[in-house]
Amino acid sequence: MRTARSLAVIGLSLAGASHGAQAQGVTAGQIVTREIVVAGKPTPLPPGEWSVAGVGAGSITTGDSESAYGLIWNVVLMRPTADGRAVDAMIELNVNDLGVSDGWGLPSNCARKDIHLARIRYKSGWDASCFFITHSHWDWRKTATPAWTDAVRHARSRGWTLPQASVTSGLRVANRRDVIDARFHFLPAFHGIAEPQGAAWSQSPWRMTHLAMDERRSGFARTLAAWTELTSGYMEAGLKRRLPATPLPNPGVDAQTPERDSLVKQRLAALERLRKAGRISQANFDEQARMLTENKRSSASSSVDPAAVAASKTITYPPLAAASNLFIDASWVGQPFTAGVLLLLQTAADGVKFYIHEWAWGSLVGGPHQRDDARALDFAHEAVDG
Amino acid sequence: MALKAARAALLLSLGLCAAATETTAFSVGDKVQSNLVIEGKQIPLPRGEWLVAGASVQEVKLVESGPQGAVRTVILAQILNGKLSALAEINANLIPVENGWGQSGACAKGDQFLLVTRYRSDWDLSCVFVVATALADASGPAAWTQARSVLSKANVVLPETALTAGFRASDRQDVVELRLHFNPALLSGVPSRDASVWTADSVKTRPAQRRAVETLSAWALGVDGWIDRGLGNEAAREPIEGPQRTAILSETPLTDRKLADLEALYNRGAIDVASLGKQEMAALSERPVLTKDAGGLSASVRKAVSYRFFSAAVDYVLAYAVTLGGPVSAGVAASIVTVHSIIFVVNDQLWDGYYAWTAKPDASRVIDFVHIGQTR
Numbered sequence: 001m002r003t004a005r006s007l008a009v010i011g012l013s014l015a016g017a018s019h020g021a022q023a024q025g026v027t028a029g030q031i032v033t034r035e036i037v038v039a040g041k042p043t044p045l046p047p048g049e050w051s052v053a054g055v056g057a058g059s060i061t062t063g064d065s066e067s068a069y070g071l072i073w074n075v076v077l078m079r080p081t082a083d084g085r086a087v088d089a090m091i092e093l094n095v096n097d098l099g100v101s102d103g104w105g106l107p108s109n110c111a112r113k114d115i116h117l118a119r120i121r122y123k124s125g126w127d128a129s130c131f132f133i134t135h136s137h138w139d140w141r142k143t144a145t146p147a148w149t150d151a152v153r154h155a156r157s158r159g160w161t162l163p164q165a166s167v168t169s170g171l172r173v174a175n176r177r178d179v180i181d182a183r184f185h186f187l188p189a190f191h192g193i194a195e196p197q198g199a200a201w202s203q204s205p206w207r208m209t210h211l212a213m214d215e216r217r218s219g220f221a222r223t224l225a226a227w228t229e230l231t232s233g234y235m236e237a238g239l240k241r242r243l244p245a246t247p248l249p250n251p252g253v254d255a256q257t258p259e260r261d262s263l264v265k266q267r268l269a270a271l272e273r274l275r276k277a278g279r280i281s282q283a284n285f286d287e288q289a290r291m292l293t294e295n296k297r298s299s300a301s302s303s304v305d306p307a308a309v310a311a312s313k314t315i316t317y318p319p320l321a322a323a324s325n326l327f328i329d330a331s332w333v334g335q336p337f338t339a340g341v342l343l344l345l346q347t348a349a350d351g352v353k354f355y356i357h358e359w360a361w362g363s364l365v366g367g368p369h370q371r372d373d374a375r376a377l378d379f380a381h382e383a384v385d386g
Numbered sequence: 387m388a389l390k391a392a393r394a395a396l397l398l399s400l401g402l403c404a405a406a407t408e409t410t411a412f413s414v415g416d417k418v419q420s421n422l423v424i425e426g427k428q429i430p431l432p433r434g435e436w437l438v439a440g441a442s443v444q445e446v447k448l449v450e451s452g453p454q455g456a457v458r459t460v461i462l463a464q465i466l467n468g469k470l471s472a473l474a475e476i477n478a479n480l481i482p483v484e485n486g487w488g489q490s491g492a493c494a495k496g497d498q499f500l501l502v503t504r505y506r507s508d509w510d511l512s513c514v515f516v517v518a519t520a521l522a523d524a525s526g527p528a529a530w531t532q533a534r535s536v537l538s539k540a541n542v543v544l545p546e547t548a549l550t551a552g553f554r555a556s557d558r559q560d561v562v563e564l565r566l567h568f569n570p571a572l573l574s575g576v577p578s579r580d581a582s583v584w585t586a587d588s589v590k591t592r593p594a595q596r597r598a599v600e601t602l603s604a605w606a607l608g609v610d611g612w613i614d615r616g617l618g619n620e621a622a623r624e625p626i627e628g629p630q631r632t633a634i635l636s637e638t639p640l641t642d643r644k645l646a647d648l649e650a651l652y653n654r655g656a657i658d659v660a661s662l663g664k665q666e667m668a669a670l671s672e673r674p675v676l677t678k679d680a681g682g683l684s685a686s687v688r689k690a691v692s693y694r695f696f697s698a699a700v701d702y703v704l705a706y707a708v709t710l711g712g713p714v715s716a717g718v719a720a721s722i723v724t725v726h727s728i729i730f731v732v733n734d735q736l737w738d739g740y741y742a743w744t745a746k747p748d749a750s751r752v753i754d755f756v757h758i759g760q761t762r
Contacts, residue, residue, distance in 0.1 A: 040620060057656065067672055068644060068665035070651050097656070098647050099620065101672050124507060127558065175557060176510070177618060240559070241619035242426045270481045271455060279443040279480070280456050288455065313737045320729045328721040332714055342708045342718070346701065353700055357693045 026075060028055050028150055034247050035238075038073050038095040041180055042241060044234040044248035050077040050091070053154040054147035058094045062108060063377035067100030072379060076151035078160065081190065086161040088190040092148075092183045094379040099177035105377030106130055107172050107181065116208050116221050121232060129236055131171040131228045133221060135206035136185060138164055144380045163187045165195050167206060167220065169228040169251075173235045180239055181379055184231075186251065191220055220252075227251035267292055310358040317354055322347045412438050414536065418462065420625035421616065424478040425458060427562055428616035430609075431474055432628040436462035437540075439473075440533030443480070444756055455481030457561075457755055461533040466572075469543050472628075473521075473533075473567040477755045479560055486510060487556035490563070491754045492517075497586055500603040504610060510557045514610040516603050518584035519550040519567050519759045526758040545569050547581040549598060551606040551629075553613040562617055565757060573629060574598035605629035611640040644669040690730045698723050 026038055030052040035042045058074030077091040096104070103126030110130035112118050121129035140162055143149045155162050166185035173180050188195055188206075193216055196205065204210070211218045227249070237243050268289060275285040325346050329339040412418050416438045420431035440461035446454040462474040479487070486509035493503060493513035504512035521544050524531050537544065548567035555562050570576075570584065574594040582588060589595045605628075615621045622643075645666060652662040698719045705715035 066668060068648060068669040070648060070665065071657050071661070097651060098644060099615070122509075122558065124509060126505070126507065126510065175618065176505070177615070177620070236559075239618070240426075267481060274443075274456055274480060280445055284445050284456075309737060309741050312741075313733055316737070317729070317733050320733065321726055324725045324729065325722065328718060328725065332718045332721065333709060338708055342705060345704045345708065346722075349700055349704060353697055354693075357689075357696055361689055361692075 026052050026055060028052055028154065032077070035243055036075070036077065036093070038075055038093055039097045040241070041095055041178055042238045042243050043091075043093055043095075043180055043182055044231065044238060044243055045077070045091070046079075046089070046184070046248055046250045048079045048089075048250075050079050051154070052076075053078045053090075054145075054149070054151035056146035056150065058145055058147070059380045061378045061380050063105050067102050068098060069100050070097035072096055074145045074147040074379070076147045078151065078155060080158070080160055085159065086187075087155060087163065088187050090151075090163075090166070090185040092185070092381060094179075094181040096179050101176060103127060103176045104174035104179035107132075107170065108378050109134065109170055110172065114208060116206070116211060117225050117228070119229075127175045129173045129232060131169065131232050133224055133228060134168050134170070135201070135204050136166050136168045137201045137204070138162065138166070163189075164197070165199075165204065165206075167224060169224055169231070171228065171232055171235050173232070173239045175239060178239060180235060182235065183381065186224065188217070188220065191252075193217060193220060223252040310355065313358065314355050318347065318350050321350050414438050414441055414532065421621050422460075422462075422476070424460060424476060424562075425480055426619070427478050427560055428619050428621040429474075429476055429478070429562065429564060430612045430616050430621040430626050431462070432464075432472070432566070433625040434464055434628070436464050436474060437536075439463045439536045440529035440531070442528035442532065444477075444527055446755070454483060454487070455479060459527045459529040459755070461529045461758075463533065463537060463542065465540070465542055468541060470537065470545065470569055471572060472569065473548065473758070475530075475565040475567065475758050477561075477563040477757075482559035484558065486558050487561035490554045492552055492563075493554055499586065499589065499599045500606065502607060502610075504614070512555045512610065512614050513553075514606045515552045516599060516606055517550050517552065518581070519548045519565070519757075520546065520581060521548050521567065521758065522546045522581070523759075527756045530758045545571065547584045549573055549584070549602055551602050553606070553610055555614045555617050557617060560617055562613065563755060564613055567758065568602065568629065570595070570598055573601055602629050608639055641669060641672075644672070689734065690727055693730060694723050694727055697726065 026032070026036060032045065032050050032052060033048070035044050036050070036052070037043075052075065054074075054076040056074050058072035060072065073093070073095045075091075075093040075095070077093075078087045079089045080086070081088045103124075106120065106123055106128045107130070109115065109132045110118050110120055112132065112134075115132055115134035118132040119130060121131075123130065140152055143152060152162065163185075166187050169184045169186070171180075171182050171184075199205070201207075205214055205217060206221075211221060231248060234243060234248050271280070271285055271288055271292070274280045275282065280288070322343070325343055329342050329346070330336075333339040333342060412422070417435050418438060419435060420429075420433065422429040422431060422436075438460065440459075442459050443456050444459055445456050457477050457479055460474075460476045460478075462476070464471040464473075489506070489511060490513065492498075492515055493501065493506075493511065495501060498515045498517045500514070500516040502514050504514070506513070524534055534544075547570060549570045550565050550567045552565040553563070574597065576594045583592060583595055589599055609626045612622055612626050626639075648657070648662055648665050648669060651657045652659070657665070701722050702715050702719040705718040706712065709715055709718075
């Protein structure tokens with residue numbers, strides 16, 4: 001059996017050699033527009049000519065995948081300004097090469113409270129879609145990954161000035177097999193917003209607490225939030241290798257493209273087409289349109305965190321147990337003082353032993369078959385964003 | 387053994403040289419090959435030419451988390467010397483949804499020859515099953531009525547019963563249910579126009595039929611992953627092999643593909659030898675995490691029992707430390723075990739029920755389509 005598998009693998013290797021060379025799909029120096037396909041998975045790009053500045057192996061910094069994913073491709077793209085003197089936007093992608101069977105987690109940034117926006121569209125142990133907006137500061141003296149090292153060299157060889165700060169839109173889409181993690185870095189200077197020199201991340205005017213008082217910056221952040229939500233739909237479609245025909249717009253422009261319509265409107269239009277084609281009855285259409293209008297895109301589709309369930313149970317159980325102990329101790333011990341001491345000890349121990357037991361069940365007994373809690377899984381990224 | 391293995395590798399290599407075509411537009415009467423693309427989803431088919439024999443749209447029974455739009459049904463036929471070799475019955479959604487496609491009656495425990503659930507959660511499902519399907523009458527979707535007419539005009543002889551490998555795969559957005567109905571005579575070598583030989587009890591006592599079921603089951607378990615991949619438009623670049631051909635090639639095509647891909651990465655210098663070794667080991671044991679625990683009384687009772695043992699020991703130690711009396715400590719511990727057991731189960735059930743309600747009121751909804759041999 002083992003021999004047969006070895007030979008079969010050799011056969012597959014020979015036949016699939018050309019595929020192996022194309023798995024990555026991109027090479028440094030390449031110019032791409034509209035989309036970039038990495039390891040077979042397309043990611044939409046805003047308009048313009050994007051230069052593939054660096055390609056290399058990425059790494060996982062938080063969490064881990066115990067599956068055979070081959071490697072994480074780390075790809076850096078840069079879009080130069082029209083005069084070719086600077087970079088006005090950058091993209092960093094992390095994409096798995098081989099599909100796995102056990103899913104991927106969420107980035108820690110999607111759970112942050114100290115950044116402009118963090119939204120989880122859906123999450124479970126096996127799939128996820130989330131996005132966030134924050135600001136990033138860059139120190140080009142040291143780089144986090146080989147792709148960024150190459151990217152810096154690439155930019156300098158072309159005489160492009162690299163930014164000191166950017167506003168970052170981060171998106172993660174994942175299913176049981178694949179993950180695409182994208183960070184779009186936009187330079188405020190090219191949106192008419194001047195940046196103070198040398199400000200630390202925590203002192204940046206883009207800091208969430210400062211934004212409310214800054215109309216221009218908060219306006220750009222709102223624009224970017226709308227664009228990021230739109231892009232999340234593109235990214236989810238890209239994960240299924242069916243990007244919309246309409247290109248992804250730049251933030252704040254192309255307001256009337258069809259994809260800017262809400263998903264609800266698009267679904268209603270699709271239902272209408274089915275009705276007109278006679279594929280669904282009028283009654284069926286009416287009922288589905290009602291559901292769509294009432295439920296909208298809010299899918300209530302995030303799994304419950306087992307830790308939250310355990311915590312809820314832990315909060316309500318001790319008072320109930322303590323009340324019953326009061327009667328039990330009094331009836332068996334008889335002496336009020338001794339019974340009182342025993343009650344205090346039991347009450348103190350109850351919560352601890354209950355939580356330990358719940359945790360042990362969730363982690364050890366239920367763990368392998370009930371891992372429906374969303375994990376945190378981060379890749380190594382360039383820039384300071386927190 | 388070595389000869390079979392060498393032949394397997396050779397055939398596999400040769401087979402892969404023929405790249406898959408991808409058919410996106412087709413109509414009844416067309417001849418197509420794998421992969422077929424229906425509503426933006428790849429449908430991997432066994433190698434060979436397939437006749438598009440029927441196509442229709444069926445409405446889906448609505449559930450509150452809808453809308454589900456409608457489902458497209460396509461029936462393909464593979465014909466060999468004027469006889470039906472196999473039918474492919476495909477159901478795929480027309481509109482992507484947000485909340486998944488629920489569970490399927492075909493994936494619930496019943497009288498299938500084989501039923502394996504690869505994974506199941508509130509938002510996705512992958513299962514494979516092997517059953518016998520009656521082809522004798524026109525029960526089924528409109529596409530089947532049309533297909534019967536097309537096949538009749540072409541003088542194609544239908545068996546009374548087919549041996550079916552069914553695959554249901556769904557994620558948050560899409561669903562594909564592929565049922566491949568094989569002429570049992572081609573699998574068992576025994577012509578059979580008698581449906582009664584394909585009952586579960588009958589198959590056990592008939593070696594030829596049992597062998598056919600075993601062959602089809604082994605094949606279905608080897609190719610089910612490709613159906614999942616089609617849902618994400620990443621199906622194999624080559625057609626999947628049929629049951630007879632697979633029997634002499636590899637029963638683990640997905641694992642073989644993963645090992646080959648890892649090897650290709652290593653050969654290109656993308657991963658080092660340590661990573662290759664570690665990932666090869668992982669690839670050999672890679673399985674989807676099966677299912678979300680649905681909870682329920684039995685889980686609570688099991689937890690209550692284990693907790694009681696743990697808790698009683700702690701309670702006895704505490705009581706003894708205070709009273710220094712063995713019988714009194716035993717009495718306190720025993721009383722606590724009894725009363726707390728009741729409180730524990732009630733508390734557990736109430737919170738599990740509450741979170742299940744807030745997370746998804748209809749997580750276990752069943753969404754089924756009309757299939758060949760069935761009426762709604």
